[in-house]
Amino acid sequence: MANKSFAINKTPHVAEIGDDLKLEFEPEVMGDEFMDAYQLLRDTQRQSGVDLDDLSGVDGTDLRKVTRAVRVFLGGLMLPESAALMLRLDVVVDGGTVVESLNDLDAALARAEELEGARVVDGLRLPDRVLLELVTWVIELYSGGQRPPTQSVGSSTASRPAGTRGTGTSRSGGSTRVRGR
Structure with missing residues (x-):
């Protein structure tokens, strides 16, 4: 019979920002809670049409909604005192x-x-860059280092393999003998 032990984190994760600010996050978050919070963030982003990787030309109102959704996502994973600061x-x-x-x-x-x-x-005034870095860090913490899956409608189609397959004959034009045939 085999035994395996699994550790449960009991110490909060701490994001240190600058010299004085420390934001505390839940030691563990259940998968469904994390996925629900992440999906809400993705839905808000999708509805506003804002790409968090390219904020050029984004309407201020839409950007404010997405930034707020980022803060709500992060605040939902924080300990109460840090969440109150993030959401105020x-x-x-x-x-x-x-x-x-x-x-x-x-x-x-x-x-x-x-x-x-x-x-x-x-x-809590923070540069957008820091908020996005916090999102990336939190995703790594609670999802095992991989971005959680999103709905298939939000996924792009797979890229074609590099290069093209040729249909022409080889330059030698001849066949190569294979030993044993």
Whole structure:
């Protein structure tokens, strides 16, 4: 009879950003929870038509929705204190004074419309490049290093093999003797 032991991570994963910021992620995430969160991110990306690998020419509204979906994806895999920081949206007025902090993008945008000169900013300001690096890292952590599969409609068709198959005869034009025939 064979025995095999499997380890379960109990220590949170920590993303260190800059000198002072540490974001803590769940030690383990169940496969279905991870896949549901990842699929929601992919659906938002697909609906907006935003390619995270090429952000040139992207409409600001669509980019904000996808960036928010990235933050929701990451926040769903974080410990509560880090998630609250990642998901916080600040409604700010003149000179950056915070009027209110919310977690819902639509509610924050509605609140900003009520106030003259107000706008919505992320409570935790991070470059998009860092957010995308966090997504890549989290996928490696929770999916064993491979991108999870997405729906087949989102997949591209396989590439053709390199080169072309020729139908011509060989240069020698002759046959080669094979020993034993």
